[in-house]
Amino acid sequence: MMRVLFVTSECFPLVKTGGLADVSAALPLALTQHSVDVRILLPGYPAVIDGLEGRRVVRTLSDLPGGFSGRLLMGRLANGVTAYAIELAELFDRPGNPYLAPGGGDWADNHLRFAVLGWVAADFVQAPSSHHWRPDILHGHDWQAGLMPAYVAFQGGRRPGTVMTIHNIAYQGQFSPDTLSALRLPARSFQVEGVEYYGGIGFLKAGLYYADRLTTVSPTYAREIQSAGYGCGLEGLLAHRTDQLDGILNGVDYGIWNPASDPHLVSRYGPDQVEAKAANKAALQAEFGLEPKQEAPLFALVSRLTWHKGADLLLEALPALFARGGQLVVLGTGDKNLEAGLLRIAGRYPQAAGVHIGYDEALAHRIQAGADVLMVPSRAEPCGLTQLYALRYGTLPLVRRTGGLEDTVIDATPAALADGCATGFAFDEPSSAALTWTLRRAIDLFHHPERWRRLQRHAMTRDFGWAASAQAYAELYQKLRPGR
Ligand code: ADP
Numbered sequence: 001m002m003r004v005l006f007v008t009s010e011c012f013p014l015v016k017t018g019g020l021a022d023v024s025a026a027l028p029l030a031l032t033q034h035s036v037d038v039r040i041l042l043p044g045y046p047a048v049i050d051g052l053e054g055r056r057v058v059r060t061l062s063d064l065p066g067g068f069s070g071r072l073l074m075g076r077l078a079n080g081v082t083a084y085a086i087e088l089a090e091l092f093d094r095p096g097n098p099y100l101a102p103g104g105g106d107w108a109d110n111h112l113r114f115a116v117l118g119w120v121a122a123d124f125v126q127a128p129s130s131h132h133w134r135p136d137i138l139h140g141h142d143w144q145a146g147l148m149p150a151y152v153a154f155q156g157g158r159r160p161g162t163v164m165t166i167h168n169i170a171y172q173g174q175f176s177p178d179t180l181s182a183l184r185l186p187a188r189s190f191q192v193e194g195v196e197y198y199g200g201i202g203f204l205k206a207g208l209y210y211a212d213r214l215t216t217v218s219p220t221y222a223r224e225i226q227s228a229g230y231g232c233g234l235e236g237l238l239a240h241r242t243d244q245l246d247g248i249l250n251g252v253d254y255g256i257w258n259p260a261s262d263p264h265l266v267s268r269y270g271p272d273q274v275e276a277k278a279a280n281k282a283a284l285q286a287e288f289g290l291e292p293k294q295e296a297p298l299f300a301l302v303s304r305l306t307w308h309k310g311a312d313l314l315l316e317a318l319p320a321l322f323a324r325g326g327q328l329v330v331l332g333t334g335d336k337n338l339e340a341g342l343l344r345i346a347g348r349y350p351q352a353a354g355v356h357i358g359y360d361e362a363l364a365h366r367i368q369a370g371a372d373v374l375m376v377p378s379r380a381e382p383c384g385l386t387q388l389y390a391l392r393y394g395t396l397p398l399v400r401r402t403g404g405l406e407d408t409v410i411d412a413t414p415a416a417l418a419d420g421c422a423t424g425f426a427f428d429e430p431s432s433a434a435l436t437w438t439l440r441r442a443i444d445l446f447h448h449p450e451r452w453r454r455l456q457r458h459a460m461t462r463d464f465g466w467a468a469s470a471q472a473y474a475e476l477y478q479k480l481r482p483g484r
Contacts, residue, residue, distance in 0.1 A: 001035050001037045002035070002036050002136050002137070002477055002481060003037045003133065003134065003135045003136050003137070004036055004037070004135055004136065004137045005039055005040075005041055005121060005124055005135035005138050005139065006028060006038055006039070006040040006041065006139050007117060007118065007138060007139065007140040007145040007148050008020065008024040008040060008041070008140075008141040008145060009043060009098055009141075009142070009144035010024055010042075010098065011024040011025050011040060012024070012025040012026075013025075013051075013078070014042075014045075014051040014077070015042075015045055015048060017098065018168070019217075019250065019385060020141055020142055022250075022253070023167065023217075023250055024141065025077070025079060025081075026251065026253055027251075027466065027469070028081045029079055029080070029081060029466075030466035030467065030469070031470050031473060031474060033467070033470060036477060038081065039081070039082040039083065039084065039133070039135075040077070040082070041083075041117070041120065042083060042085050042086070043088075043113065043116075044073065044085040044087040044092045044093075045092050045098055046093060046094075046095050047095070048083075048085045049085055051077070051078070052073060052074075052076065052083060052085055053076045053077070054075050054076055055073045055074065056073065056074060056075070057074075058072050058073070058074045059071070059072040060072075061086065061088070061120060061123075064088075064116050064119055065112060065115040065182060065184045066109075066115070066182055068091065068112070070086055070087050070088030070089075070091075071086075072084055072085075072086060072087070073087050086116060086120050088116065091116060110175075111179050111182075111201075112182065112183075114143070114144040114145070114147070114173065115147050115182075115183045115184070117148075118140070118146065118147035118151055119148075119184070121138055121140070121148045122138070122148055122152045124138070125157075125158055134158075135160055136160060136161060136480075136481055137160055137161040138152065138161070138163070139162075139163040139164075139477075140162070140164045140165070140207055141164075141167060143172050143173030143202075143204035145164070145207065146173055146203030146204045146206050146207030146208075147195075147207070148162065149206070149207050149209075149212075150189065150194075150195055150206045150207070150209075161212050161477070162211040162213075162480075163212065163213045163214070163476065163477075164207040164208055164211040164214050165215045166208075166215070166225065166382070167382060168382050169225050169230070170308070170380075171204075172197075172203070172233070172234070173202065173203030173204055174197060174198070174200050174201070174202050175200055175201045175202075177190065177196075177199065177200050177201060179201060180195075183201065189206075193209070194206070195209070197233075198233065205234060205237065208237055208238065208241070209237060212480055213245075213246070213476060214245045214246070215246045215248050215473075215476065216245070216247055216248075216382060217382045218247050218248075218249050218383045218403050218404035218406075218407045219247035219248075219407055220403050220406040221247055221382045221403040222245055222247030223247070224380070224403060225238050226245075246472070248472045248473060248476075249404060249407060249464065250385065250404070250469065251464060251465050251467070251468070251469045251470075252385065252465060253466070254392065254465055257389045257392055259392065259394070264365035264369075265280055265365065265366065266279055266283045267280050267369075269394075270460070271394070271456075271457045274456050277369065277394055278294055280369040281298060281370045281372070282294070283366070284369075285298070285327070287354075287366070288354025289354060290327050291327070293327075296326065297326050297327070297372050297373065297443050298370065298371045298372045298373070299321060299326055299327065299328050299329075299374075299375055299398075299439070300329045300330070300368075300371035300373065300374050301314060301328075301329075301330045301331070301332060302331045302332065303331075303332045303334075303376070303386065304332060305334030305335050305338040305339055305342070306334045306338070307335070308379050309334075309377070309379075310377035310379050310400060310430060310435075311332070311334070311338045311342075312338060313432045314377055314432075314435065316432035317432045317435045317436040318349075318353070320436045320439065320440070321439050321443075322349050322353070324440065325443075326352070327352045328345075328349075328353040328354070329355075329367055330346075330353075330354070331356050331358070331360060331363050331367055332357070333357055333358055339357050342355045343355050368390055368395055369393050369395070372395060372396065373397070373398050374390035374395045375399075376397060376398070376399040376400070376405055377400050377430075378400055379402070379430050380403060381399075381404055381405050382403050382404060383403065384403065384404045384405050384408070387399055387405055387408060390459075391409075391459040391460065391462050392460055392464075393460070394459060396412075396423070396424045396425065396442070396452075396456065396459060397409050397423070397424040397425070397459075398425040398426075398438055398442055399426050399427075400426070400427055400435075401428050405426070406426070408464060409425075409426055410422050410424065410426075411425055411426040412424065412441070417451070417455075421458070422455055423455065423459040423462060424459065425438050425442050
């Protein structure tokens with residue numbers, strides 16, 4: 001059985017700030033179906049150490065970057081996956097957000113905290129250990145694991161295969177050049193063909209330079225990040241490594257996101273009982289104080305409220321939506337100006353718009369079930385999950401054609417409608433005019449109930465589970481297996 005160590009800074013439900021945590025929990029489990037023995041290495045935040053079932057010390061760690069020492073713990077996650085945690089109180093015994101200090105700024109020693117993560121991962125292959133589990137492949141996720149491939153490149157001895165996955169290229173882990181020796185990187189690594197990045201040390205840059213193979217979370221995002229608008233400075237390196245870069249879609253956990261068994265809904269349904277969705281719409285309209293009209297198309301946004309997510313495009317398009325009898329519900333938090341703008345709209349159109357500022361998992365389920373259309377007008381979207389949930393809930397996604405949105409939603413063009421393959425609506429230009437035009441197209445189709453129903457049924461039967469993605473990762477590992 002091939003052995004793979006996931007090197008990651010988040011894992012649901014122990015520590016989560018984004019989609020990386022979901023992938024770190026779900027993908028290892030899915031890979032066990034493909035004869036891959038995946039274990040996870042995490043920093044020992046308090047929630048991680050507390051959450052490790054049956055934990056025991058397997059090794060002491062000394063002489064780490066920054067001169068630290070600690071212990072390697074081993075245990076099990078709730079889903080049965082074996083996990084290791086780096087117990088090192090000085091760096092990781094801090095509750096709350098894994099990257100940010102209580103004031104909201106980055107922890108000043110983040111370079112050391114995540115260098116230690118990469119170092120311990122690389123050392124897994126070398127160190128004689130009591131548990132004799134040596135990975136064939138080290139698979140790092142995002143900038144926090146970025147130094148792992150660099151450390152592997154500079155250490156002698158047995159060489160594992162290395163993979164780096166980009167979950168969001170906007171976060172790169174950029175640090176001062178003065179940290180080079182504390183990070184235990186050789187002086188010769190500080191160059192363009194190495195860890196140097198815009199005069200500093202780039203953790204993600206280092207990972208993308210030294211890893212054997214690179215992946216990101218959708219085929220379209222893999223193409224986009226090789227160009228200036230999307231690569232955030234790394235486009236040149238990625239274009240140079242295009243032959244080693246793959247886009248593999250994230251999957252959905254249909255155990256949690258399934259309208260036929262979702263405990264949060266007032267009425268459960270599947271593709272053969274789409275009518276039963278109506279009760280969820282009525283309940284959602286009541287919850288938000290909207291006019292109780294089934295014939296009003298109900299649009300929803302469940303999102304971080306940021307410029308990247310295109311929430312500002314939506315604000316400008318809303319008057320046109322209401323003029324056509326549409327309704328809106330929003331669940332999100334983020335940028336204060338966007339929050340205020342949405343709340344203002346809800347105040348001005350109380351019968352047509354309801355806005356909940358906050359993070360609420362159960363409400364996200366009720367909205368996916370009750371709305372007619374889920375909007376994802378992102379300027380950039382590595383994979384996106386909400387549009388995949390929406391498809392399963394028969395809530396047609398309306399998306400900007402970018403990243404994973406482009407790969408998972410088929411626009412209801414006349415040809416796609418005739419063909420029966422359409423699953424939603426898509427627009428190209430990141431402008432409120434393009435969004436408005438697409439909202440109108442959706443409303444027009446909504447008023448043809450039998451056509452709408454056909455789209456819903458088709459959307460609900462699309463499969464974006466983890467099986468296909470796990471297969472793709474398993475094949476990638478095979479190509480890299482040492483001694484292949
Ligand atoms: P990103 O990771 O960029 O935020 P994704 O679409 O990949 O975007 O994942 C977002 C996840 O967070 C989804 O599971 C979505 O349901 C959830 N989510 C976002 N905002 C909220 C919120 N305010 N309340 C509840 N869930 C939310």
